[in-house]
Amino acid sequence: MAQLGNEEACRAYMEQMRWGGKPVCPHCGHSRPYRLKDGKNFRCSAKTCKKDFSVTVGTVFENSKVKLSTWLAALFLLTGHKKGISSHQLARDLGVTQKTGWFILHRLRHIMGDPDPQPLSGVVEVDETYVGGSIPKMSRKRRKKWQEAGHDNKVPVMGLIERDGRAKLTIIGKNTFKDVVRENVDNSASVMTDTHIGYVGLSQEYQSHQSVNHSQGEYRRGEVHTNTIEGFFSLFKRTIFGTYHAISPKHLHRYCAESSYRFNFRKVTDADRFTFTLTNLQGRIKYKDLTRG
Numbered sequence: 001m002a003q004l005g006n007e008e009a010c011r012a013y014m015e016q017m018r019w020g021g022k023p024v025c026p027h028c029g030h031s032r033p034y035r036l037k038d039g040k041n042f043r044c045s046a047k048t049c050k051k052d053f054s055v056t057v058g059t060v061f062e063n064s065k066v067k068l069s070t071w072l073a074a075l076f077l078l079t080g081h082k083k084g085i086s087s088h089q090l091a092r093d094l095g096v097t098q099k100t101g102w103f104i105l106h107r108l109r110h111i112m113g114d115p116d117p118q119p120l121s122g123v124v125e126v127d128e129t130y131v132g133g134s135i136p137k138m139s140r141k142r143r144k145k146w147q148e149a150g151h152d153n154k155v156p157v158m159g160l161i162e163r164d165g166r167a168k169l170t171i172i173g174k175n176t177f178k179d180v181v182r183e184n185v186d187n188s189a190s191v192m193t194d195t196h197i198g199y200v201g202l203s204q205e206y207q208s209h210q211s212v213n214h215s216q217g218e219y220r221r222g223e224v225h226t227n228t229i230e231g232f233f234s235l236f237k238r239t240i241f242g243t244y245h246a247i248s249p250k251h252l253h254r255y256c257a258e259s260s261y262r263f264n265f266r267k268v269t270d271a272d273r274f275t276f277t278l279t280n281l282q283g284r285i286k287y288k289d290l291t292r293g
């Protein structure tokens, strides 16, 4: 953070990250733009283009009133905190309003996804959980009607995790359990679940499918268990309730992405995680290159 204390330093850092010191016109791909006198913008020297651009073009930082140094500090704080950071805390740390803090966090969560998702493989534990969101602001009368209509505001979330590997959290929505498994797990995997009826039949599509019967008090049968995913769920819920208190279902997918991201990068240094997320703007470094080995 000390290296990124002012706007010039931040721009130089971004230029290095994005272009390796050799700017390229994002409009036409021409490789010899020149820097304008303001020091911030470039102008393309291709006769047919001549467009101006800066290093933030096409990124979440483009056209933002928030200073680049604030964005980068926020990204560093968000990627560095094990349990995430609330918009209130971020606002205090950076000297911005809570509203701005909230906006910054959501924009940054947007780039925390895996740009190159690969299906999970090996031994994969799968489980489902329900996350209660906050009830939207409405009059007491309307809320009663809303709840009577069957909205309990709990959102089913599926967690899928490779033992000692990557994790994914995804909202089940209108999909069946099996659809979510199919979408995220390679057929060569050995799948472990509980005995929920929604998973029945997976053995025909996967290397193997075994389940533990929680309702019968069974939590482990040799190597057959779902303890890893349950551990991840409890971390996820501590993050939501501890850091974010109540979250609305509308934004839940972003928190799912953030939690998966944080888990998948648990063995990477803060600086590498920060750099990866920033280059994710351009997709230059592949996620699997960083997490391999």
Ligand SMILES: [Zn+2]
Residues within 6 Å of the ligand: 025, 026, 027, 028, 029, 030, 044, 045, 046, 049, 050, 051
């Ligand atoms: Zn150009």
